[in-house]
Amino acid sequence: MGRYIIRRLLLLIPVLFFISVITFALAHAVPGGPFDREKPLPPEVIANLEKYYGLDQPVWKQYVDYVTDIAFRFDFGPSYRSRGRSVNDIFADHLPVSAQLGLAAIVIALVIGLPLGILSALKQNTLWDYLGMGLAIFGVSVPAIVLGPILILIFALALHWFPVAGWGTPAKMVMPAFALGLRESAIIARLTRASMLQVIREDYIRTARAKGLSERVVMVRHALKNAFIPVATILGPMFAALLTGTFIVEQIFAIPGMGKYFITSITNRDYPVVMGTILLYAVFLVLANLAVDLTYAFLDPRIRYT
């Protein structure tokens, strides 16, 4: 198992290499540069800036410098736009915010999604099922850009339960976490229901009933663990996406997270920020998928990694 984990982590190196080459190449292929303005800067100024940031070097040299800085000093370089701030500073400021929000959203997604899916499956074709799946369809089809303002209207402006927007207190986290997590909870609920419905038709469930076990024991002990295996698959990418920030919700609720910063960096051509975020997302994705695969091994004894 230990060797398996190390192998998977080593696999990160080619993955990151590949992603960094592509993002770097794309950044340089797209027309326009980081110092384009409405009113063009004087050429001397641009030349100075490019020299300062090393952009006058050949592209391959820029790439090598960029990668060696990251690899050996964990330095993602300076931001082109935020004067005097490095990409590392920006990550340090904004990433924890997104991660906290993402974590809260995941918790909400699981706490709502799993029981809802299980309940719908067990009470298939009853009011509970229709209610649960109705809610799930609502969750999937209403985007955060609509749900966010609705939440604000109802729970902040009308009921005054939560502050309208902002960051820093638990109360401020509730609505954005819901806006983020509801959609994911809907996805989890639907998958859990489908998986559960399949599992309760399995032969071993009949075997369990034939032993005289109560329905509760049959479900909890024999069905749930099996039903959760496919659900674990989608949690990996979901985790990675939520932890690295989500632009729309952060925008709506004025949250100083990474998602918002990332999008602004793209429009500003702040390539070091863009590339750094993408690389970090890749790392999260690989780690999250690794965590999922380890969860598999925990859930399903047929899966063993060597």
Next chain:
Amino acid sequence: MATLLQVKGLKTQFFTQDGVVNAVNAIDFDLNEGETLGIVGESGCGKSVSVLSLMRLIPSPPGRVVGGEAWFQGRDLIKMDMEEIRSVRGNKIAMIFQDPMTSLNPVLTIYQQVSEALELHLGMDKRQSRKRTIELLDLVRIPAAANRIDDYPHQFSGGMRQRVMIAMGLSCNPQLLIADEPTTALDVTIQAQITDLVRQLKQEIGMAVIWITHDLGIIAGLADRVNVMYAGSIVESADVKDLYADPRHPYTLGLLHSIPRLDAERKTRLTPIEGLPPDLIDMPPGCSFAPRCRFAMEKCLTETPALETVARRHTVACWVDVTGGKR
């Protein structure tokens, strides 16, 4: 011998989109204590559904036991409430299933699965149930049982898994063990081993057994009595030796002709019964075997034959006496 199980008019239907499937059509049979009953018939004729009905394990929806009684030790299984039937399942009546590859839970260890019934019905604690699980695995001849009880099902072969299923079935010393085609999914050599095992265990323990199969050949050395089922009905019922020596139903004759014989010439072809079993949704009047029956006459198409006694402990549902002459 005392009667252990008395089934009267058991009728089970499935209410599907295509219509009502008459899976079991009012069957009657008795089973004595310690007796082995074979239920034989082609696939889809209602063998599984009839025993699952007794255990009240018919998936509902779409299925339901719509009528009949099943008296077991003075109580009607069909009328029991859920709590009562659960106290019977796995305790007084145990069941093992066709496919050992899918009938064990892949994420629980053998110990976890065998011990459940012990703790539930016999109130054993962990230490007792562990000891008893090892004994049971020894009983079904699983080598090195003590080292293997914490293994998972996928670490066992098909034959070994079926042994685990049998151990599970025997765990609470049931009065009745129902085996639903327990060897159909296994290799021929393993089939013989499992059949032998059950025969030996039955002698040691003395429970009654219902053994379901579509292969009359297996039943010969195993059962005391045989019910032949066709299209949801019992068409012939007899002591096993009478069934082989003096088969009375055209369908039974057909089944007997399709058993491979060891003493036959290599080249003699087996003669499976031509045609297919009827659709159980729209059952025409008359004998359901008529379209495939070489004895069929006018009457067979309009009137359904009922089980009638033709010899001692031998009943047949057929208008024709296949030994010659009409009835």
